[in-house]
Amino acid sequence: MLPFAQGQLAWPDGPVLFLRARDGAALRQFPLSRLLCEQSFRPDAEELQRAGLETIAEASPADSATRYPLVLVLPPRQREEARALLARAVRLASPGGVVVASMTNNEGARSGEADLKQLAGLAGTLTKFHCRAFWTRPLDEGIDNGLLEKWSALDAPRRIEGERFLSRPGVFAWNRIDPASALLVEHLPADIAGHGADLGAGYGYLSTELLARCPKITALDLYEAEARALELAKANLSESTSTAIREFLWHDVTRGLPKRYDFIVSNPPFHTQSRADRPDIGQRFIGVAAEALKTGGRLWLVANRHLPYEQTLNESFGEVRVAGERDGFKVIAAVKARR
Known part of the structure; x- marks a missing residue:
């Protein structure tokens, strides 16, 4: 959330999707009435629900018509699952929307940043608190569609x-x-x-x-x-x-x-x-x-x-x-x- 707190990114008026969401005090700085949290791990989902945040196990599939001007994502450690999640985040972002990801340094933050850069290009990165946040340019041109298709299937059953x-x-x-x-x-x-x-x-x-x-x-x-x-x-x-x-x-x-x-x-x-x-x-x-x-x-x-x-x-x-x-x-x- 630091790029928003520091003014490097603007919090949108429209809906926001948070993939692999977790609750935290940093979220409270922003209007959350239109925030949708996706969390499939029950303990984290229950914590989000207790905080009054709208929480579901899985958001709309990437082939649906629903799109978001901002997609936040906390990629997991497993590389294939993380790449598939970044691809889904890009698919769920609206034209001109932004994907913002963050990972801790000891769980593959540098690799995650390189992956999102390869997939859609980066507009910025920020390192602090032993973590790394990185985000795309407004999404329109510059997406590697071949890579998007390939990575979207990486965590398929x-x-x-x-x-x-x-x-x-x-x-x-x-x-x-x-x-x-x-x-x-x-x-x-x-x-x-x-x-x-x-x-x-x-x-x-x-x-x-x-x-x-x-x-x-x-x-x-x-x-x-x-x-x-x-x-x-x-x-x-x-x-x-x-x-x-x-x-x-x-x-x-x-x-x-x-x-x-x-x-x-x-x-x-x-x-x-x-x-x-x-x-x-x-x-x-x-x-x-x-x-x-x-x-x-x-x-x-x-x-x-x-x-x-x-x-x-x-x-x-x-x-x-x-x-x-x-x-x-x-x-x-x-x-x-x-x-």
């Missing part, structure tokens, strides 16, 4: 792992089966039964394997904070032949669960979207799982071996054991005891 799963850049372990999740699947017993949940379901690998291996499952709820991943999970589980009822919930697990379960599986996140270590997130997943499980309910969890989860597990469950270890990962099986 595609088949991975021998066509088994649909995935896309930017979601967790997007182009492979995560080795920790694969280890967890190896240790899941076939007698898992009843109504269960997958916490942090991603594109649906764990849930797909659960339904294939455990025929006594009657219902399975998938909780995922990233809407882009949840849509992939819906597509991947639509191919399952299991008769289990499935529900897909765009939800921040750390805020608790609305139901009670016979079993829970999870490969919980242990870092933020910027890759900073946050073992407290995984600890909160464990606490929430304990709250949501019925007495005698089972938790199957996989984690990096070094993560400090044992104390939380021992405080929350009556029985805890390490079911398997490999390549720096550990599978933990826990049973909820009576109080």
Whole structure:
């Protein structure tokens, strides 16, 4: 927001679109009644909503008639996803509109600036607070349309792992089966039964394997904070032949669960979207799982071996054991005891 605060850019009278929006005090300097925030990550979306900002998981597609005189964008770290997002920002800008992007220096700001310059040309750049802001000239001529078409398709869903799963850049372990999740699947017993949940379901690998291996499952709820991943999970589980009822919930697990379960599986996140270590997130997943499980309910969890989860597990469950270890990962099986 600094280029606007310093007068290098003017805040428009018309609508403003903010892609990958996050709330912040700097926004409060400007009229926000016509600001539309797009945020597919549930915790950030809820923060925007609590601030009274209009927030949606996905804005109008780039081929719609809706255009904006100003498009703000916070590109992600993943390069293909970031390039596709910059291309969409350019497509959603009105003729004569401006795209303004910002990234932290340690998450690829220099590369992001070079990408936007290559795509549409730059009118300015500003570096401060270990971040870089960069913006286009008013968009009319100068857009590389060939590059625009190419980059627009970079984060499109595609088949991975021998066509088994649909995935896309930017979601967790997007182009492979995560080795920790694969280890967890190896240790899941076939007698898992009843109504269960997958916490942090991603594109649906764990849930797909659960339904294939455990025929006594009657219902399975998938909780995922990233809407882009949840849509992939819906597509991947639509191919399952299991008769289990499935529900897909765009939800921040750390805020608790609305139901009670016979079993829970999870490969919980242990870092933020910027890759900073946050073992407290995984600890909160464990606490929430304990709250949501019925007495005698089972938790199957996989984690990096070094993560400090044992104390939380021992405080929350009556029985805890390490079911398997490999390549720096550990599978933990826990049973909820009576109080």
